[in-house]
Amino acid sequence: MKITVIGTGYVGLVSGACFADVGNDVLCLDVDPAKIQILEDGGIPIYEPGLQEMVKRNVAAGRLHFTTDVEKAAHFGTVQFIAVGTPPDEDGSADMKYVIAAARNIGKYMTDYKVVVDKSTVPVGTADRVKAAIADELAKRGVTTPFSVVSNPEFLKEGAAIDDFMRPDRIVVGCEDEQAALNMRALYAPIQRNHDRLIVMDIRSAELTKYAANAMLATRISFMNELANLAEKLGADIENVRKGIGSDPRIGYDFLYAGAGYGGSCFPKDVQALVKTAQDDADIHLQVLTAVEAANDAQKRVLGRKVIKRFGPDLKGKHFALWGLAFKANTDDMRKATSRDVIQDLLDAGATVTAYDPVAMKESKHCFPDEPRLSYAENQTAALEGADALIIVTEWREFRSPDFDTIKTKLKQPVIFDGRNLYDPKLVRSMGIEYQAIGR
Numbered sequence: 001m002k003i004t005v006i007g008t009g010y011v012g013l014v015s016g017a018c019f020a021d022v023g024n025d026v027l028c029l030d031v032d033p034a035k036i037q038i039l040e041d042g043g044i045p046i047y048e049p050g051l052q053e054m055v056k057r058n059v060a061a062g063r064l065h066f067t068t069d070v071e072k073a074a075h076f077g078t079v080q081f082i083a084v085g086t087p088p089d090e091d092g093s094a095d096m097k098y099v100i101a102a103a104r105n106i107g108k109y110m111t112d113y114k115v116v117v118d119k120s121t122v123p124v125g126t127a128d129r130v131k132a133a134i135a136d137e138l139a140k141r142g143v144t145t146p147f148s149v150v151s152n153p154e155f156l157k158e159g160a161a162i163d164d165f166m167r168p169d170r171i172v173v174g175c176e177d178e179q180a181a182l183n184m185r186a187l188y189a190p191i192q193r194n195h196d197r198l199i200v201m202d203i204r205s206a207e208l209t210k211y212a213a214n215a216m217l218a219t220r221i222s223f224m225n226e227l228a229n230l231a232e233k234l235g236a237d238i239e240n241v242r243k244g245i246g247s248d249p250r251i252g253y254d255f256l257y258a259g260a261g262y263g264g265s266c267f268p269k270d271v272q273a274l275v276k277t278a279q280d281d282a283d284i285h286l287q288v289l290t291a292v293e294a295a296n297d298a299q300k301r302v303l304g305r306k307v308i309k310r311f312g313p314d315l316k317g318k319h320f321a322l323w324g325l326a327f328k329a330n331t332d333d334m335r336k337a338t339s340r341d342v343i344q345d346l347l348d349a350g351a352t353v354t355a356y357d358p359v360a361m362k363e364s365k366h367c368f369p370d371e372p373r374l375s376y377a378e379n380q381t382a383a384l385e386g387a388d389a390l391i392i393v394t395e396w397r398e399f400r401s402p403d404f405d406t407i408k409t410k411l412k413q414p415v416i417f418d419g420r421n422l423y424d425p426k427l428v429r430s431m432g433i434e435y436q437a438i439g440r
């Protein structure tokens with residue numbers, strides 16, 4: 001099948017590469033010429049395990065192409081995936097300008113039947129807006145070319161994106177006509193495992209499903225974080241509590257870890273957007289999700305607060321080692337990352353910081369441009385040099401079994417603030433290291 005993917009970010013590039021990998025002919029469009037240049041030079045503009053090799057393989061096979069040419073992209077694919085960003089607007093609602101611009105570009109140039117697929121996370125009612133934008137462009141040209149609009153939200157996780165895309169738990173398709181449903185079934189047939197994972201539903205339900213999934217996951221995190229704060233005060237260990245409740249199949253172990261707050265490009269913006277849509281479009285105040293968001297905002301300051309409690313409010317002259325900048329392991333994404341709040345809290349209190357992250361240090365330099373009090377180390381051990389304490393923000397695998405003797409020798413004071421509960425408190429404390437984790 002011929003497919004156009006609009007937007008070559010985490011979702012667009014992964015989708016494009018995976019669809020090419022199962023034999024489709026894919027053209028990826030981006031308005032950012034720098035990204036397309038990197039792709040044409042054989043690189044990839046993001047870090048995602050396995051993606052570079054997959055892109056290379058499919059470019060070499062002639063199945064994956066890149067362009068900034070909007071007209072060419074509109075002509076190319078029978079299926080046109082919109083996978084552009086939907087960042088938060090100033091008021092918290094999802095900014096639809098990139099989605100609508102992409103839809104208009106399709107309408108401006110299409111000359112035959114197209115299935116236009118919203119893969120971006122978009123508020124309920126967006127498919128109608130996409131339909132109207134395309135119809136408007138066709139009307140301007142005085143043509144009536146047929147098209148279908150489909151909602152196909154994406155559930156992949158950064159860091160495991162290829163596996164998630166190739167072995168999805170479910171594929172949600174919101175669709176209101178047979179032709180489009182047939183196309184979507186054919187497209188996803190090669191990546192469904194042993195049984196049909198395609199759930200076809202009405203468009204509005206599909207649009208809401210994506211927000212509901214992210215909101216549910218964010219709720220679990222905020223719930224566990226709140227209990228962790230309580231456990232800490234009451235002398236309980238949230239890790240034991242987690243095991244105790246996770247064993248109930250109605251609760252389950254997945255996604256039940258306490259930590260220093262959720263970040264990333266999705267949970268914060270999607271929870272906010274859902275609250276906003278509910279208020280504006282349905283006059284409903286979503287109380288649970290409003291609390292989830294507030295609890296998370298507070299949780300992102302917990303590490304900073306612990307440091308200040310331990311070292312005092314004036315951190316001038318104090319220096320900290322920070323392990324992990326990405327919002328989670330296996331990605332370079334720092335959108336809404338907790339590390340940004342932690343670093344800012346430390347800098348605001350007068351401290352200096354040396355950070356180490358296996359892949360996100362380049363991104364961090366964009367987030368904190370010209371910040372002389374934030375430096376970067378070549379590896380995790382070098383980051384410890386001259387530091388008063390170590391702060392762990394991201395759960396990278398290489399941080400899981402460190403040499404505690406080295407940590408103890410290098411730090412001026414043997415203190416670890418662990419925002420991801422990576423270690424056994426008894427073990428760390430038995431080595432003479434003060435260990436402050438979350439809820440333990």
Ligand code: NAD
Nearest residue numbers: 007008009010011030031032084085086098102120121154
């Ligand atoms: P991203 O910011 O990494 O990429 C978006 C890309 O779209 C950028 O490269 C941008 O230049 C390009 N773009 C913007 N307008 C364009 C246009 N008119 N034509 C062509 N290209 C255009 O975003 P992302 O993280 O891939 O997310 C995309 C969407 O998918 C969002 O709605 C997001 O909520 C959703 N989503 C993201 C994830 C994730 O883990 N990142 C997972 C599921 C769903």
